[in-house]
Amino acid sequence: MFCLGIESTAHTFACSVVQYSFYQNRLIGKILSDARDIYVPPTGSGIHPRDASRHHCKAVETVFKHALCSAKVSMRDIDVIAYSAGPGLGPCLRVGAVVARTLSAFHSKPLVPTNHGIGHVELGIMISRAKDPLVLLVSGGHTAILAFSGKRWRIFGETLDITLGQLFDQFGRSLGLPSPCGHEIEQLGRKAAGNYRLLPYVVKGNDVSFSGLLTSAIRSVHNKSKELSLGEISFSLQETSFAMVTEAVERALSLTLKNEFLIVGGVAANNRLAEMLKEACKRQKCKFYRCPAELAGDNGAQIAWAGILEYVGKGRHVQVEKAFINQSWRINDVEVIRN
Amino acid sequence: MSSIRKTTPEISIKLQLSFEKKKQLYALLKSLKPDNIDFPSGLSMEMLTDYDNTLVIKLSSKGGFGKIINTVDEILEHISIGVNVIANA
Amino acid sequence: MPFSYSILLLQHQRRKLLKKGAEADIFLTDWYGKRAIAKVRTVKAYRHKSLDLDIRRRRTIREAQMLSGVKPIGIMCPHVYFVDPISCEIIMEFLAAKNAKEIINSEISSQIGTYAGLLHSRNIIHGDLTTSNFLLEDKLYLLDFGLSFHSDRLEDKAVDIRLIKETFSSVHYPQFETLFSGFLQGYSTIQGKKMVKKLLTKVSSIERRARYALH
Numbered sequence: 143m144f145c146l147g148i149e150s151t152a153h154t155f156a157c158s159v160v161q162y163s164f165y166q167n168r169l170i171g172k173i174l175s176d177a178r179d180i181y182v183p184p185t186g187s188g189i190h191p192r193d194a195s196r197h198h199c200k201a202v203e204t205v206f207k208h209a210l211c212s213a214k215v216s217m218r219d220i221d222v223i224a225y226s227a228g229p230g231l232g233p234c235l236r237v238g239a240v241v242a243r244t245l246s247a248f249h250s251k252p253l254v255p256t257n258h259g260i261g262h263v264e265l266g267i268m269i270s271r272a273k274d275p276l277v278l279l280v281s282g283g284h285t286a287i288l289a290f291s292g293k294r295w296r297i298f299g300e301t302l303d304i305t306l307g308q309l310f311d312q313f314g315r316s317l318g319l320p321s322p323c324g325h326e327i328e329q330l331g332r333k334a335a336g337n338y339r340l341l342p343y344v345v346k347g348n349d350v351s352f353s354g355l356l357t358s359a360i361r362s363v364h365n366k367s368k369e370l371s372l373g374e375i376s377f378s379l380q381e382t383s384f385a386m387v388t389e390a391v392e393r394a395l396s397l398t399l400k401n402e403f404l405i406v407g408g409v410a411a412n413n414r415l416a417e418m419l420k421e422a423c424k425r426q427k428c429k430f431y432r433c434p435a436e437l438a439g440d441n442g443a444q445i446a447w448a449g450i451l452e453y454v455g456k457g458r459h460v461q462v463e464k465a466f467i468n469q470s471w472r473i474n475d476v477e478v479i480r481n
Numbered sequence: 482m483s484s485i486r487k488t489t490p491e492i493s494i495k496l497q498l499s500f501e502k503k504k505q506l507y508a509l510l511k512s513l514k515p516d517n518i519d520f521p522s523g524l525s526m527e528m529l530t531d532y533d534n535t536l537v538i539k540l541s542s543k544g545g546f547g548k549i550i551n552t553v554d555e556i557l558e559h560i561s562i563g564v565n566v567i568a569n570a
Numbered sequence: 571m572p573f574s575y576s577i578l579l580l581q582h583q584r585r586k587l588l589k590k591g592a593e594a595d596i597f598l599t600d601w602y603g604k605r606a607i608a609k610v611r612t613v614k615a616y617r618h619k620s621l622d623l624d625i626r627r628r629r630t631i632r633e634a635q636m637l638s639g640v641k642p643i644g645i646m647c648p649h650v651y652f653v654d655p656i657s658c659e660i661i662m663e664f665l666a667a668k669n670a671k672e673i674i675n676s677e678i679s680s681q682i683g684t685y686a687g688l689l690h691s692r693n694i695i696h697g698d699l700t701t702s703n704f705l706l707e708d709k710l711y712l713l714d715f716g717l718s719f720h721s722d723r724l725e726d727k728a729v730d731i732r733l734i735k736e737t738f739s740s741v742h743y744p745q746f747e748t749l750f751s752g753f754l755q756g757y758s759t760i761q762g763k764k765m766v767k768k769l770l771t772k773v774s775s776i777e778r779r780a781r782y783a784l785h
């Protein structure tokens with residue numbers, strides 16, 4: 143059986159076909175295709191929702207076709223359609239929703255609205271085969287520590303203001319780097335590795351706060367003397383923010399006593415963060431899992447897989463006219479059936 | 482200096498799209514409906530079908546040009562992507 | 571060798587590791603024949619050296635100050651016997667008590683609320699209000715002041731409350747309603763219902779901020 147997943151919450155418009163079946167009473171999935179087109183805002187500016195949505199509209203035809211062709215399926219073979227219903231930017235969400243609804247109505251296929259954050263989490267679990275991990279979701283849209291209990295992914299810690307992805311993006315934009323900036327900052331920082339400068343480190347229990355750190359880092363760039371290079375500030379920014387997140391994770395591990403840990407979301411691709419978390423897991427005697435870099439960023443497969451779990455696990459799907467979008471759909475508001 | 486009272490005209494736009502097949506028309510109509518909510522004040526929209534496979538969209542604005550331009554822009558974009566994906570499927 | 575180090579060496583030989591907490595290692599030790607706890611903020615290898623030392627030292631000193639400083643307010647805490655900011659350890663009273671996380675109910679959460687109210691009335695922010703930082707012997711004891719600080723800002727008090735709310739809704743989710751309302755009831759006996767209302771509004775706005783907002 144096949145599921146078509148459509149992702150369009152922010153920068154990325156993506157489609158993917160995931161094949162699913164039962165094996166020994168368990169649902170298993172296989173990613174057959176992964177097509178994406180990413181909107182890049184003008185250098186120095188953040189994502190403008192309407193511009194991004196225009197980009198997505200132009201990309202729909204190619205990405206959709208590519209997803210079906212690479213998977214060697216046609217709409218006739220698709221059994222269910224899943225789309226990212228939130229959280230995200232309204233104009234962007236509407237693009238994916240319209241595509242999904244139209245396909246569902248025209249081809250009479252069941253339609254499943256899925257939560258983008260849950261997509262990251264469940265895809266990570268599917269690939270890593272972790273059974274009951276503590277999960278760190280770090281991306282442009284999320285920075286949250288989650289654990290599953292009582293039918294929900296519950297939040298054990300999160301950011302009190304901006305996300306890790308936003309921290310790097312906004313810092314990078316102030317340097318005139320093109321968004322998304324995470325990778326560039328990682329490279330800059332690597333060149334200056336070892337030269338650390340104390341920046342605001344704010345952990346509040348299991349939560350973190352990055353706004354003070356961002357302000358201080360940007361101020362350091364404007365005030366920098368010859369001795370303090372961009373590389374050093376980038377390095378310090380990374381070290382500080384990653385240490386904060388790692389500490390919050392350690393606290394959550396100690397609280398929940400989970401013996402598995404999984405990192406998902408776009409920032410999971412950062413090697414330094416993964417290195418720090420691995421070290422923390424060693425101390426807490428916990429297995430470390432990480433979503434592979436190529437599937438860490440927003441993609442259609444996460445939506446397809448989350449949709450499959452909804453549809454097969456709960457038989458849940460919606461009428462096209464009721465296929466909603468929700469810009470601020472919280473991950474802990476969703477009732478989930480675990481595999 | 483006398484104060485100049487700014488008067489914006491009442492704007493009405495009627496979009497008419499003729500489809501080859503009823504199936505296409507109804508698929509598009511269903512897919513646009515869920516987003517026809519939370520209109521800014523002064524803006525209203527109505528979607529109806531005609532006998533000969535025509536989708537009629539009527540918009541009217543008493544609140545100026547900006548919102549109605551954005552709305553029409555987005556609706557037409559949505560219709561175009563909807564048409565594209567079912568044409569290629 | 572300095573006096574403090576010779577004492578610590580003696581202590582070190584008689585130590586038994588009780589727990590590797592998130593932040594510190596907790597040892598059972600003795601202090602002049604009395605059973606005691608040694609809380610050692612160990613080096614975190616994943617943090618840069620200078621950041622790590624700064625954090626560990628600052629928190630050790632802060633915690634020691636607060637553990638002594640909050641008693642006059644009416645907050646029960648373990649008694650501090652010895653502080654060493656070089657090795658970042660605190661030797662304190664051993665309490666044969668149960669962790670509130672294991673036995674939580676609305677009565678205990680109400681007492682937790684009272685403690686939070688008392689701290690906030692003196693503009694002290696605990697910074698890590700979770701049920702695992704409370705012990706219950708015959709009385710309720712509060713631990714772990716490493717993240718605490720002084721502030722009169724409503725926002726900081728709201729963050730404190732948000733954390734205990736987060737704990738109730740995650741670790742103790744089946745009892746969330748009774749526990750949180752118990753907490754607020756206890757808090758209001760010190761700070762009043764008006765303050766509670768103000769704080770809850772602030773907590774909601776903080777929660778909304780944490781939602782998806784790309785710009």
